[in-house]
Amino acid sequence: MLGALQRYITRRFNVFDPVVLSAGGLHGGSASNVLPASAEFRASVRSFDPSAEARLAQELPDLIRQLASTHQFTTEPRSARLRR
Numbered sequence: 001m002l003g004a005l006q007r008y009i010t011r012r013f014n015v016f017d018p019v020v021l022s023a024g025g026l027h028g029g030s031a032s033n034v035l036p037a038s039a040e041f042r043a044s045v046r047s048f049d050p051s052a053e054a055r056l057a058q059e060l061p062d063l064i065r066q067l068a069s070t071h072q073f074t075t076e077p078r079s080a081r082l083r084r
Helices: 002-012 050-070
Strands: 019-027 040-047
Touching: 002 019, 002 040, 002 050, 040 050
Parallel strands: none
Antiparallel strands: 019 040
16 A cells, blocks of 8 residues: 555656655554454655645545555545644
8 A cells, every 4th residue: 555655646746846655654463474454554745735735635535445445455544634
């Protein structure tokens, strides 16, 4: 999912007005040889352009749901806050 989000950013936003994706955490299970029942990742996205931030706030939740659905996962968004 993180790779898909990075591709989305690099293909949909102007390289001269950067949007930055930072993965802040990835947690899932406690054993290296067992697939966990659930996993969680946290990421932040930043831009200096208010219109890019508005697009991100609108498009990212749907993109994440679509990516999860493609792989037969479900998502539970925890937060989608824009901070200045």
